[in-house]
Amino acid sequence: MRYKFITIEGNIGAGKTTVAGMLAKHFSSKLILEEFADNPFLPLFYKSPQQYAFPLELFFMAERYKQLKDMLQSEDLFSNGTISDYLFIKSLLFAKINLPEEEYALYQKLFDIINPQLVQPDLLIYLNAPVSKVQENIRHRNRSYEQAIPDEYLLNVHDMYMQYIKQHPVRTLMVDMTKLDFVRNPADFQKLLDALEEEYEPGINYMKL
Numbered sequence: 001m002r003y004k005f006i007t008i009e010g011n012i013g014a015g016k017t018t019v020a021g022m023l024a025k026h027f028s029s030k031l032i033l034e035e036f037a038d039n040p041f042l043p044l045f046y047k048s049p050q051q052y053a054f055p056l057e058l059f060f061m062a063e064r065y066k067q068l069k070d071m072l073q074s075e076d077l078f079s080n081g082t083i084s085d086y087l088f089i090k091s092l093l094f095a096k097i098n099l100p101e102e103e104y105a106l107y108q109k110l111f112d113i114i115n116p117q118l119v120q121p122d123l124l125i126y127l128n129a130p131v132s133k134v135q136e137n138i139r140h141r142n143r144s145y146e147q148a149i150p151d152e153y154l155l156n157v158h159d160m161y162m163q164y165i166k167q168h169p170v171r172t173l174m175v176d177m178t179k180l181d182f183v184r185n186p187a188d189f190q191k192l193l194d195a196l197e198e199e200y201e202p203g204i205n206y207m208k209l
Helices: 016-027 042-047 049-072 090-098 101-117 131-141 151-167 186-195
Strands: 005-010 030-032 082-084 123-128 171-176 203-206
Touching: 005 016, 016 030, 016 082, 016 123, 016 186, 030 049, 042 049, 049 082, 049 090, 049 101, 090 101, 090 151, 123 151, 131 151, 171 186
Parallel strands: 005 082, 005 123, 030 082, 123 171, 171 203
Antiparallel strands: none
16 A cells, blocks of 8 residues: 555545545555544534533544554554544544634644644545535434534535645545445445555645546
8 A cells, every 4th residue: 555544534424434444444454433422422512512512522632632642652553554534633623613712722722732743644535525415424324413414514514624625735635526436336446546556745636537
């Protein structure tokens, strides 16, 4: 595998975990998945965002840090590569959307302390899916607390990711998910595998369709 540490990112319901799992299986790589189900504040947040946003984001950041820190200490980190379904910066991006200004300022101070300690990915794969498609995926996976997520919130998440990617020299492979289905169409997944054989410069690179 050309890139030893690959991170998959995208909107809620974009297919990050699925794609990460498929790539890890194909390359026999170590797989790191976000343990969102362990966050006790997640269902509460969707019911009362203002009340539970700060503990939600703090819990997520702590868990992501622990996972990635453990990965950093692993001896077999780069044996067959590592694939993750989240980027640590998402902690800060979601906090910026969900937290009021004062709480976000405190959150950012904590983030800035621990972020430099973590390994950064060699390649970020961004699954760029329209809101209509992620809403369809959200309905299909049928997590009760996600079913009422408004389009506006998903658009804010997308815009926040795009702003970050454009402003930071992250080596990014942008994948247009409008017509792709990696699970049902092996030819689509092969396109992604072929794209991962290419050498990319820092910044935004687009997968050929």
